Amino acid sequence: MAPEPERTQKSRERILDAAADAFMLHGFRETTIDDVAQSIGATKGLIYYHFRSKLDILLAVYERGMERAEEKVQPHAQDSASPAERLRAMSVAHLVNIMTFLGYHHVIHQAVREQNSAAVKPRQREALDRLNEQRSQFEALFRAVIEEGIAEGSFRDADPALMARTLLSSINAVDNWFRPRADQSAEEIEELAGQIVDLILHGIR
Amino acid sequence: MAPEPERTQKSRERILDAAADAFMLHGFRETTIDDVAQSIGATKGLIYYHFRSKLDILLAVYERGMERAEEKVQPHAQDSASPAERLRAMSVAHLVNIMTFLGYHHVIHQAVREQNSAAVKPRQREALDRLNEQRSQFEALFRAVIEEGIAEGSFRDADPALMARTLLSSINAVDNWFRPRADQSAEEIEELAGQIVDLILHGIR
DNA sequence: GTCTATAAGCCGATAGAC
DNA sequence: GTCTATCGGCTTATAGAC
Numbered sequence: 001m002a003p004e005p006e007r008t009q010k011s012r013e014r015i016l017d018a019a020a021d022a023f024m025l026h027g028f029r030e031t032t033i034d035d036v037a038q039s040i041g042a043t044k045g046l047i048y049y050h051f052r053s054k055l056d057i058l059l060a061v062y063e064r065g066m067e068r069a070e071e072k073v074q075p076h077a078q079d080s081a082s083p084a085e086r087l088r089a090m091s092v093a094h095l096v097n098i099m100t101f102l103g104y105h106h107v108i109h110q111a112v113r114e115q116n117s118a119a120v121k122p123r124q125r126e127a128l129d130r131l132n133e134q135r136s137q138f139e140a141l142f143r144a145v146i147e148e149g150i151a152e153g154s155f156r157d158a159d160p161a162l163m164a165r166t167l168l169s170s171i172n173a174v175d176n177w178f179r180p181r182a183d184q185s186a187e188e189i190e191e192l193a194g195q196i197v198d199l200i201l202h203g204i205r
Numbered sequence: 206m207a208p209e210p211e212r213t214q215k216s217r218e219r220i221l222d223a224a225a226d227a228f229m230l231h232g233f234r235e236t237t238i239d240d241v242a243q244s245i246g247a248t249k250g251l252i253y254y255h256f257r258s259k260l261d262i263l264l265a266v267y268e269r270g271m272e273r274a275e276e277k278v279q280p281h282a283q284d285s286a287s288p289a290e291r292l293r294a295m296s297v298a299h300l301v302n303i304m305t306f307l308g309y310h311h312v313i314h315q316a317v318r319e320q321n322s323a324a325v326k327p328r329q330r331e332a333l334d335r336l337n338e339q340r341s342q343f344e345a346l347f348r349a350v351i352e353e354g355i356a357e358g359s360f361r362d363a364d365p366a367l368m369a370r371t372l373l374s375s376i377n378a379v380d381n382w383f384r385p386r387a388d389q390s391a392e393e394i395e396e397l398a399g400q401i402v403d404l405i406l407h408g409i410r
Numbered sequence: 411g412t413c414t415a416t417a418a419g420c421c422g423a424t425a426g427a428c
Numbered sequence: 429g430t431c432t433a434t435c436g437g438c439t440t441a442t443a444g445a446c
Contacts, residue, residue: 204354254430
């Protein structure tokens with residue numbers, strides 16, 4: 001538990017941020033380690049000091065992204081509001097987080113889609129399995145609130161698992177088309193996220 | 206316009222089907238031309254007889270996928286039913302098509318996400334632009350019906366462009382998790398597609 | 411901690427035989 | 429039309445200097 005030197009932590013984070021953006025912009029395989037290094041004004045050597053392989057960087061980005069997602073959504077899952085209000089708050093928090101850390105979430109979706117792509121070593125497979133498990137627990141947060149809402153009679157009586165999955169993948173899909181504009185404030189993003197979430201939660205009627 | 210020999214056509218189609226599946230399973234860049242060739246019991250030579258480059262295969266898959274999507278959805282856009290009924294019929298037709306030709310649509314979404322990835326030659330850039338244009342006209346089909354529904358008062362009064370985009374990306378996102386089971390009949394897929402579309406169109410209430 | 415230099419493997423693409 | 433053989437370029441990862 002000895003705290004790492006500050007410079008070490010900072011280099012690590014700069015690499016993660018740069019890698020997330022590069023992986024989003026060009027795809028994992030198309031991004032070279034040299035690209036990532038160059039974009040933070042360093043060379044390959046630095047990267048390989050902090051990470052054992054390119055795939056390990058991807059896994060670290062995945063982990064950091066899930067960490068933030070849970071941090072933002074958890075609190076709303078447990079407060080005292082009604083299921084409908086909680087589900088909306090969770091959805092907006094999740095979407096705002098996606099829109100704010102686009103690169104990280106783009107990487108997560110890439111990773112989920114292309115699990116069998118690269119050569120995954122046993123150690124990495126373990127980490128990947130842990131992350132996928134974390135992801136399905138994240139989905140369970142939403143499913144639980146949906147089940148409450150159904151029991152209570154305020155939600156439609158359909159398969160909660162299908163509802164949770166449809167809801168989450170609809171929200172996640174926003175990262176396919178949303179790109180922040182330079183002049184867009186945090187408030188504007190929150191406002192847009194609210195509109196989109198209402199469309200998803202209430203449909204078109 | 207001289208019709209090509211039958212064998213030529215058939216090889217071309219087998220390559221497209223195999224490539225779509227391989228690109229879905231392993232990603233575009235991770236798939237080698239040797240993989241595609243081997244999966245149809247042929248060698249690289251055959252592929253390069255029919256296609257000039259790997260990217261050209263991707264573009265051909267994209268093209269074929271859009272062709273089918275339009276074929277299935279167009280008829281429902283123009284019939285005499287109400288906007289709500291037409292929008293549902295279009296959505297179900299689109300989703301069933303995605304679920305049936307998963308590989309093709311997975312490739313389309315990959316291509317859309319990673320436009321700037323590979324080195325795109327001018328001739329290919331032209332083809333890609335044409336396909337993107339075709340894609341936005343496909344979206345316009347949905348937007349037009351939504352606008353009708355709003356004007357008529359049966360849909361919610363929100364931004365039609367945002368509604369169409371949210372609807373389509375929600376439907377498209379299904380290809381991230383849906384995988385057909387061997388024992389799943391066409392009727393069961395249609396039934397599931399209907400459920401999902403209703404969730405997306407009407408929300409959770 | 412970070413850099414330079416290089417090894418080692420892989421893959422897209424082509425040439426030419428059949 | 430399809431196959432075999434091969435080139436050339438690129439990229440991950442490592443070794444070792446500073």
